Amino acid sequence: MSRTPTAEPVLPPAPGAEDYLALDFVNSAIALPGGQFIDLLGTPETTNHWLAERGLAPADAGVQEMCATQLRSLREHVRALFAARVAGLPALPAALSAVNDALSKAPTAALLHWDEKNGPYRATPCPTNEILDRALATLAANTADLLTGPDAERLTDCGSTPCNRYLLRHGRRHWCSVRCGDRARAARAYARRTQPKPG
Template sequence: MRPMDEIATAEPPPAPGAEQYPALDLANSAVTLPGGHRIDFLATPRAAEQWLVDRGLAPSDTGLIETCAGRLRSLREQIRALLAARTAGLPAPAAALTAVNDALTRAPAASLLHWDPDRGLYREAAHPVTQIVEHALAVLAANAADLLTGPDAERLTACRSAPCSRYLLRHGRRHWCSTRCGDRARAARAYARRTRTDAD
C-alpha cells in the first residue's frame, strides 16, 4: 500500500465550481479514487489545518486539534447531505439544515479593530483556536447557503463517473468533475456497448 503522502499527490484538480465556492471544495475534500481508494484531506488535525490555511480560512500556526478537525469533517458531511438532496430533488434533511444554521450563528459577526506600530490600524479576528475554527465553519456554512439558494444551484450535479463521489457545477453537458472521470465514464460506456454487441 502506498504511503498517504504519495497518494495525496494523485489529488484530482478542483471540481468545476470549487474555486468559486469553498463549501463545494469542502464537500469534495474526501475523494474516492479508481480502485476504491479513499483519500480524506481532513483526516488529521494537521491535514485539516493545512486545508483551511490553503483557502485563507486560518493562519498557518493555528494548532488545530482533533475536536476542531472533527467539527470540520462533520460540517462537510452535512453540506454533502444538502448537496445530495438538492441534486436529487429531495427535501433538505433537517439535521443538515440545523448543522449549517448552527455553524452560521456561532462565529462573531465582525473582525475587531487593532493597532500595530508596523501595520497601523487593521481589522482582524484575533481568537483562540476554537473561535478561528468557528469563524471558518461560519464562512463555509454561509458559502454553502449561498450556493444552495443562488442561481448556481440549478447547475449543481454529482460526478457521473463511479466511484467518484464529488460534486460540481455543470457546464453545458459536462457531468464529470475532471477529465480523468470523463475519460473513465466514456471508457465504461464503450465497454458496455461492446459487451452488448458481443452478446447479440
C-alpha cells in the same frame, strides 16, 4: 477501503470549486477507483493545511482532532444538502440544523473591550479557539449562498463511478475532471462491446 492521508490534490478542483468554497469543502473527501479514499481533512495536520491554503486559519493554528472532527461532520451535512438538492428531495433536518448552527458561530459585530491604559475600544475577536468557529461559519455561509443562488441549478454530482465529488455543470459536462470523464466514456464503450447482440 484504504484511507490515504495526503495534503496533495489528486484531482484538479472540480468546476465551480474556484467560485464556491463549499464545493471545495465537500470535495475534500475523495473516492478513487480501486477502493481508495483520500480525506484532505483526515488528520489535524492535513486539516490545518487545508484551512490555511484557503485563508481560513493561520498555518500555525495547531488544529486538534476535535476541530478536524467538527469540520468532517459539517462536511457530511453539507454533502447531504447537496445530494438532496441534486436529487430534488427535501433536506434532512439535521443537515439544515448543522449548517444553521455553523452560520451562527461567528460574531457579526465588533465587541466592546476595555484596555487599562487606553479605555474602551471595539474589536472583532479571533483568538485561537475561535478560528474553527469562523471557518465553520464561512463554510456554512458559502453553502447557503450556493444553495440559494443562481448557480444552484447547475449543481450536480460527478457522473463517473466511484467518484463522489460535486461540481457546477457547464453545458452537458457531468464530470469533475478529465480523468473522470475518460473513465466514464471508457465504461460506456466497454458496456457497448460486451452487450449481447440481438439476434
